[in-house]
Amino acid sequence: MLTNRSAPPATVTPVLIYPDVRAAVAWIESAFGFEERVRIGDAHRAQLRIGSDGALVVADILAPSGGVVTHLVKVRVPDVDAAFARARDFGARALEEPKTHEYGERSCVFEDLAGHRWELTETVRDVEPEEWGGVTVAPW
Numbered sequence: 035m036l037t038n039r040s041a042p043p044a045t046v047t048p049v050l051i052y053p054d055v056r057a058a059v060a061w062i063e064s065a066f067g068f069e070e071r072v073r074i075g076d077a078h079r080a081q082l083r084i085g086s087d088g089a090l091v092v093a094d095i096l097a098p099s100g101g102v103v104t105h106l107v108k109v110r111v112p113d114v115d116a117a118f119a120r121a122r123d124f125g126a127r128a129l130e131e132p133k134t135h136e137y138g139e140r141s142c143v144f145e146d147l148a149g150h151r152w153e154l155t156e157t158v159r160d161v162e163p164e165e166w167g168g169v170t171v172a173p174w
Contacts, residue, residue, distance in 0.1 A: 040072070042081055042089030048107045049091040052148045055080055058092050061147055065124035066109060066117070066154075084109060106143070106151040114156035118142045121154065134158055136166045 052058035055077045062068045062082060068090060072081040082090045088109065111117040118132050126144035129151070134140040138161035144152045163170050 042071070042083070042091070044087055044089035047089040047091055048105065049093055050105075050107065050148075050150050051093050051095045052150075053094070055092050055094045058148065061124065062090070062092070065121045065126055065146070066152070067111075067120075103151055106153055108153045108155060111154050111156055114140045114142060114154050117154045117156075121152070126152070137161055137163070137168070 050058070059070055059080045059082065063070065066084070068082040068084045068088075070080055071083045071089075074080065078094050080092045082092065084090070090107065114132050118128070121144050122128055126146055128142065129145055130141075130143040132140055132142040138157060138159045139155045140158045141153050141155035144154070146152060
């Protein structure tokens with residue numbers, strides 16, 4: 035597979051739309067710990083990274099409105115409780131407090147300054163999908 039230094043290397047890269055790209059980048063960096071990797075134009079688009087394989091693109095088209103949820107971005111973190119406190123401290127609106135689920139993840143859900151939804155998740159134990167009603171189709 036070819037690599038391109040101009041594109042995020044992640045298999046899945048969410049693109050989130052914000053009315054003010056620079057403000058969104060600053061907020062996402064502060065609230066969730068992302069780092070800007072590539073900036074495209076003064077306020078057109080930005081690529082951000084988190085960890086060794088996380089990627090996100092922020093773009094400048096109209097943000098979601100009317101209460102319609104168009105997506106949820108899942109971000110793996112080392113400590114969901116600390117990440118929850120940090121995001122809340124930076125103004126993210128908690129929709130679901132941190133909770134440990136039967137499938138081995140502890141997670142919470144937020145809405146950000148433009149109405150985008152974020153799930154922060156931490157693995158707390160290794161669980162076979164069959165233990166909670168899932169089906170293993172192929173191994174990771």
